[in-house]
Amino acid sequence: MSIIKYIELSAVSVAGFLAAIFVNLFFKQVAEIEINTYPINSSVSLTADQAYRFVLLGLILIYIAAAVYSYRNEERRKKFLSRVPFRFVIGLTVALWDILGTKLLLLPQPFFPGPSRIIESFLMEGDYIFQNTLYSLRLFTVGFTLGVAFGVGTGILIGWFPKVYYWIYPVLKITGVIPAVAWMPFALTLLPTPFWAAVFLIVICAWFPVAFLTAQGIASTPKIHFEVAGTLGAKTPYLVLHVAIPHAMPQIFTGISSANGFAFTTLVMSEMLGQPGGLGYYINASKVWSAYYKVFAAIIVMAVLFSAIMKVIGAIQNRVLRWQRGLVK
Amino acid sequence: MSREILFEIKDVNRTYVDTNDSTVEALKNINLSIKKGEFISIIGPSGCGKTTLLRLLAGLDVQESGTILLEGEEIKGPHPARGYVFQQSSLFPWLTVEKNIASGLKARGVYKQNKEEVSQYIKLIGLNGFEKTYPHQISGGMAQRVAIARALINHPVALLMDEPMGALDAFTRADLQDKLLELWKENDTTMILVTHDVDEALYLSDRVVIMSPRPGKISEVLNVTLPKPRQRSSTDFTAMRNSILEKLHLASEIQQPEYTI
Ligand SMILES: Nc1ncnc2c1ncn2[C@@H]1O[C@H](COP(=O)(O)OP(=O)(O)OP(=O)(O)O)[C@@H](O)[C@H]1O
Ligand SMILES: [Mg+2]
Numbered sequence: 001m002s003i004i005k006y007i008e009l010s011a012v013s014v015a016g017f018l019a020a021i022f023v024n025l026f027f028k029q030v031a032e033i034e035i036n037t038y039p040i041n042s043s044v045s046l047t048a049d050q051a052y053r054f055v056l057l058g059l060i061l062i063y064i065a066a067a068v069y070s071y072r073n074e075e076r077r078k079k080f081l082s083r084v085p086f087r088f089v090i091g092l093t094v095a096l097w098d099i100l101g102t103k104l105l106l107l108p109q110p111f112f113p114g115p116s117r118i119i120e121s122f123l124m125e126g127d128y129i130f131q132n133t134l135y136s137l138r139l140f141t142v143g144f145t146l147g148v149a150f151g152v153g154t155g156i157l158i159g160w161f162p163k164v165y166y167w168i169y170p171v172l173k174i175t176g177v178i179p180a181v182a183w184m185p186f187a188l189t190l191l192p193t194p195f196w197a198a199v200f201l202i203v204i205c206a207w208f209p210v211a212f213l214t215a216q217g218i219a220s221t222p223k224i225h226f227e228v229a230g231t232l233g234a235k236t237p238y239l240v241l242h243v244a245i246p247h248a249m250p251q252i253f254t255g256i257s258s259a260n261g262f263a264f265t266t267l268v269m270s271e272m273l274g275q276p277g278g279l280g281y282y283i284n285a286s287k288v289w290s291a292y293y294k295v296f297a298a299i300i301v302m303a304v305l306f307s308a309i310m311k312v313i314g315a316i317q318n319r320v321l322r323w324q325r326g327l328v329k
Numbered sequence: 330m331s332r333e334i335l336f337e338i339k340d341v342n343r344t345y346v347d348t349n350d351s352t353v354e355a356l357k358n359i360n361l362s363i364k365k366g367e368f369i370s371i372i373g374p375s376g377c378g379k380t381t382l383l384r385l386l387a388g389l390d391v392q393e394s395g396t397i398l399l400e401g402e403e404i405k406g407p408h409p410a411r412g413y414v415f416q417q418s419s420l421f422p423w424l425t426v427e428k429n430i431a432s433g434l435k436a437r438g439v440y441k442q443n444k445e446e447v448s449q450y451i452k453l454i455g456l457n458g459f460e461k462t463y464p465h466q467i468s469g470g471m472a473q474r475v476a477i478a479r480a481l482i483n484h485p486v487a488l489l490m491d492e493p494m495g496a497l498d499a500f501t502r503a504d505l506q507d508k509l510l511e512l513w514k515e516n517d518t519t520m521i522l523v524t525h526d527v528d529e530a531l532y533l534s535d536r537v538v539i540m541s542p543r544p545g546k547i548s549e550v551l552n553v554t555l556p557k558p559r560q561r562s563s564t565d566f567t568a569m570r571n572s573i574l575e576k577l578h579l580a581s582e583i584q585q586p587e588y589t590i
Contacts, residue, residue, distance in 0.1 A: 233437040323465075
């Protein structure tokens with residue numbers, strides 16, 4: 001493909017967002033809404049509309065950078081180009097949303113605020129949102145890491161020792177289907193702080209799929225791998241650590257991926273049900289004041305945060321499982 | 330040349346019970362002694378118990394009755410001194426070529442002292458440049474060579490190979506056969522090779538064991554006295570090949586009645 005064509009398509013990629021900026025600048029503000037100015041520092045202050053346009057501009061710059069970065073690599077270039085129509089339509093949708101939600105105020109309020117109104121929450125209390133995000137992140141990291149560690153640990157024991165399988169596996173199967181938040185009352189009374197109560201719930205919900213799939217992966221190791229290791233002189237520790245566990249790795253990661261989804265749900269639910277902070281808490285607190293634009297702001301942060309976490313886990317998975325067919329470039 | 334006996338197989342039987350309760354006599358009344366440093370080939374039609382016999386020698390399976398002695402003692406489980414190359418592909422898919430070979434050392438916990446050997450064996454099997462590739466990226470023949478190197482790196486007293494060259498083209502096959510001979514001469518390893526290829530058996534071995542199926546038993550043991558290195562086109566060689574082929578033909582014909590009923 002020629003470079004001209006590539007530039008053209010990259011331009012289409014950002015054209016939607018550019019249109020959204022122009023709509024925000026030049027479409028007449030028909031509805032009467034309050035326009036607040038927020039000081040960023042001593043010399044600069046912004047209105048919600050200005051901040052919104054900055055965000056759009058930021059997106060445009062990111063996509064231009066991505067276009068330049070992707071150009072050199074055939075595969076990345078294809079991937080970048082495949083999303084062109086999608087990004088274009090997203091840009092137009094945001095523009096339309098701006099018209100309906102802010103300019104004309106045709107969407108039912110306060111449930112569906114315009115995009116700039118959502119951005120406004122970050123101007124109003126960005127620090128506070130940030131603190132709550134950190135709280136969620138901390139809760140998630142502690143709970144998820146512990147849950148995965150316990151899950152892999154018990155999964156290995158269950159998969160390796162028939163006795164453990166006999167006694168623990170049925171318990172795992174029954175407790176595993178109970179949504180973790182059902183344990184909330186116990187967690188809150190038995191654990192010293194709400195933080196640790198929520199950690200407990202996340203550990204439980206992450207533990208189940210990881211333990212389940214780890215056990216399956218270990219137990220399904222083909223006999224020939226053990227026989228090979230045996231003829232090479234391997235003893236039990238080697239068989240567990242260097243045969244069964246590597247064989248179970250793909251399944252362990254399948255477990256981790258689904259645990260990830262459960263953990264997000266449990267995180268937000270437990271934050272909504274009794275945490276002194278976190279994005280779930282922030283949503284609840286904002287809802288009480290009918291500040292739905294803040295709810296949307298928190299949802300956007302969650303979307304970004306959770307996809308980032310999933311990206312990280314995916315990257316680790318690709319690295320660990322690079323021996324699998326089709327993963328190696 | 331009278332040498333010490335390594336394996337002494339006496340009246341060995343091995344019967345398998347199928348899922349539908351029918352029994353298969355995989356081995357019946359097997360008697361064979363294998364001398365130290367001998368190169369022996371086992372040949373016979375599919376299902377005659379070659380793999381079963383080899384697994385018993387490796388300690389991967391136990392006979393129903395009869396005894397197998399290794400230097401006078403009963404075999405208790407597998408041991409790195411008896412290297413084994415499996416019929417099907419057996420590399421650890423999660424390890425690179427290099428690490429698969431090293432796993433022979435690592436499994437015994439002697440990797441640190443013998444690290445350099447890994448690259449020697451890679452060179453030996455001619456896989457330089459493929460150190461960092463994973464098993465699914467190499468051909469079946471390359472994978473078998475890696476499996477051989479992995480077993481050899483433990484300096485086994487006996488190397489048990491179950492059709493290691495089945496997946497090789499004629500050219501690589503001849504090459505690897507010469508490598509095996511070389512190794513055999515250098516290290517005095519006892520070689521036990523299961524093969525379908527009469528030429529290969531004749532080219533390499535001191536003795537050829539011919540087996541026949543249903544029940545699996547040894548129908549004949551042939552001494553191959555032709556001097557090494559052998560010429561595949563020599564008259565003695567071809568004469569011997571023809572006689573073995575004839576015997577194999579007879580061996581597989583024994584099962585004929587079962588088919589025609
Ligand atoms: N684990 C097992 N369970 C049941 N039957 C078996 C088992 N292993 C082998 N057999 C049977 O024992 C017989 C001998 O099998 P074996 O694998 O030793 O044959 P082989 O000579 O190695 O054949 P091939 O040349 O096809 O590899 C066959 O009839 C086979 O069906
Ligand atoms: Mg076989």
